[in-house]
Amino acid sequence: MRFLPVFLDLQAGPVVLVGEGELAQAKLRLLLAADARVRWFATDGQHDLSRLDAASAARVERADGDPLTADLSNVIAILCAGAGETGHAMAARARARGIPVNVMDEVAHSTFIFPAIVDRGDVVVAVGTGGASPVVARRVRERIETLLPARIGDLASFAGRWRDAIKAKLPEVAMRRLFWERVIDGPIGADVLAGRVDDAERKLTSIHDPVAFAASGGEGIVTLVGAGPGDPDLLTVKALRALQDADVVFYDDLVSPEILDRARRDAARVPVGRRVGKPGIGQDKIHRLLIEAAQSGKRAVRLKGGDPFIFGRGGEEIAALRAAGVAYAVIPGITAGLGAAAESEVPLTYRQEALRITFLTAHKAEDAGNVDWSALTDTKMTVVVYMGMTAAPTIRAGLLKAGRSPDTPVGVFARVTRPDSKAVVGKLRDLPSLADQVKPGPAILIIGDVVSRSAPWRNGNLQATPDDLISDLLMAAE
Incomplete structure (x- = not known):
C-alpha cells in the first residue's frame, strides 16, 4: 500500500485550486460538495461560477496574481487541474512547504491522490488504486454503491447523537459494542434505514436497562x-x-x-x-x-x-x-405479471387502447367460476391472470359467456424471466390449447388487445390451432 487513506478536515483552512477549464470546474464541484473553502487561481483568468448556487459561490475566493508567489499561510491542501507547467511548479513549491498537493493524473508530482468516493453523509467510503487505474476504482465504487443503504449515513448520525449518553450508561467497551450491534442490526436500525427516525428514537428511549438489552441477544x-x-x-x-x-x-x-x-x-x-x-x-x-x-x-x-x-x-x-x-x-418485488409483460414486450396499458388493468388469481376452477366475468368485458381493459393454467377452460368460458370476443388476443407466459421461459399467443377461443403448450407452469395469462403488440405476436408465434367455433359458442352458452 503506497498511499495511506486519510480524511482531511476541510474546516481547518482553505484549499488552493490552480487550473482552468472543465478539469478545474470538476475539482471545484468536488471540494464544494465537501463544504470546503476554496481559493481559486484560474490560470486563464476566467473564474466562472455561473453553474454554482449562491451559497457555494460564496465559499469560493477568486484569487488573482501568480500562485507561485501567493501567500500559502493556513492552506491545508493544493489541487492542480488543467494547470499545465504551472501545476508542476506549484507542486514543487507545495512539497517544499510540506503542504499536501495533488496534480491531476500525475502521481509523480503528487503527495496525495483522489479516491473514488461513495458519499452517504456521515459515512464516506474511499476507493483507490494507487493512481494506477481510476476506472477500476470507479467500478469498485459502483459495486459498493449498490450494497450500501441510501440512509446508512443517517444511521451513523443517529448512533452519533446517542453515543455519549450510552457511553455514560455502559462504560465497559465490550458491553457498549454489543449494545450498538443490537441497535444497528435490529428493528431500531431498520427503522432508521426506512426513514422512520422518530420510531427509532422512541424505541431507543424505551430501553431502560441497556445492560439487559445488550445481553439479551436483541430483538429479531x-x-x-x-x-x-x-x-x-x-x-x-x-x-x-x-x-x-x-x-x-x-x-x-x-x-x-x-x-x-x-x-x-x-x-x-x-x-x-x-x-x-x-x-x-x-x-x-x-x-x-x-x-x-x-x-x-x-x-x-x-x-x-x-x-x-x-x-x-x-x-x-x-x-x-x-x-x-x-x-x-x-x-417489494417485481410481480410475475410485470415480468411477463417486460420479457415479451406486452404493453399492459396503451394510450387510447388499454386504459385499465385487472389482476386476478384463478388457480382452481372453482376460483375462476366465482369471478364476475361481466366486469372484465371492457375491450380497453387488460386482464392479467395468475395461476390460471388449470382453470384456463373455465376462464375462457366465463369471458365468452360474458360477451368478450373469442378473437380477443391472449398470451400464456410460462416461467417468465427464467432461462426456460416460454410464451405462446393466440385468440381467446384457443386459451386452453395455449396453456397446454407451455406446461409446466407457473404461468401468467394476459388477455386483451395489447397482446397483439407483443414480441411473440409480431414474430408470428401464433402456435395454437383454433378450436371449432361452434364448440366455443356452446361452451359460452353453458
Whole structure:
C-alpha cells in the first residue's frame, strides 16, 4: 500500500485550486460538495461560477496574481487541474512547504491522490488504486454503491447523537459494542434505514436497562422480500441487502435456486411454500415459524415469489406479525405479471387502447367460476391472470359467456424471466390449447388487445390451432 487513506478536515483552512477549464470546474464541484473553502487561481483568468448556487459561490475566493508567489499561510491542501507547467511548479513549491498537493493524473508530482468516493453523509467510503487505474476504482465504487443503504449515513448520525449518553450508561467497551450491534442490526436500525427516525428514537428511549438489552441477544425482525419472477438480476438492491443480512430464510417453492444463492452462505434455509395440487405446511404454521424466529432474536427473511402483496399472502403474514408484537419490514418485488409483460414486450396499458388493468388469481376452477366475468368485458381493459393454467377452460368460458370476443388476443407466459421461459399467443377461443403448450407452469395469462403488440405476436408465434367455433359458442352458452 503506497498511499495511506486519510480524511482531511476541510474546516481547518482553505484549499488552493490552480487550473482552468472543465478539469478545474470538476475539482471545484468536488471540494464544494465537501463544504470546503476554496481559493481559486484560474490560470486563464476566467473564474466562472455561473453553474454554482449562491451559497457555494460564496465559499469560493477568486484569487488573482501568480500562485507561485501567493501567500500559502493556513492552506491545508493544493489541487492542480488543467494547470499545465504551472501545476508542476506549484507542486514543487507545495512539497517544499510540506503542504499536501495533488496534480491531476500525475502521481509523480503528487503527495496525495483522489479516491473514488461513495458519499452517504456521515459515512464516506474511499476507493483507490494507487493512481494506477481510476476506472477500476470507479467500478469498485459502483459495486459498493449498490450494497450500501441510501440512509446508512443517517444511521451513523443517529448512533452519533446517542453515543455519549450510552457511553455514560455502559462504560465497559465490550458491553457498549454489543449494545450498538443490537441497535444497528435490529428493528431500531431498520427503522432508521426506512426513514422512520422518530420510531427509532422512541424505541431507543424505551430501553431502560441497556445492560439487559445488550445481553439479551436483541430483538429479531422479519422482512418480507419479493423475489421477483425468477431472474436473480431482477432482485432489488434492498432485497439483496436483506438476504445478505439474514440469519434464516423462509422461502416459497417458486423461488429459484439462483435467487437463494444470493443469501448469506451461513443463513438457514427453510422451505415453506407449496405448489398447486401439492400439500404445504399451512399458512398458520408459516406464521408461527416467522414469529418464533423473530422472538429468538433472528433476522428472518420471508422470501416470496413475485411481490409479497400481489397474491402472496403478505398482508396475512404482517397481520400475524403485528398481532404478535414482532417487528417487520416489507421489500417489494417485481410481480410475475410485470415480468411477463417486460420479457415479451406486452404493453399492459396503451394510450387510447388499454386504459385499465385487472389482476386476478384463478388457480382452481372453482376460483375462476366465482369471478364476475361481466366486469372484465371492457375491450380497453387488460386482464392479467395468475395461476390460471388449470382453470384456463373455465376462464375462457366465463369471458365468452360474458360477451368478450373469442378473437380477443391472449398470451400464456410460462416461467417468465427464467432461462426456460416460454410464451405462446393466440385468440381467446384457443386459451386452453395455449396453456397446454407451455406446461409446466407457473404461468401468467394476459388477455386483451395489447397482446397483439407483443414480441411473440409480431414474430408470428401464433402456435395454437383454433378450436371449432361452434364448440366455443356452446361452451359460452353453458
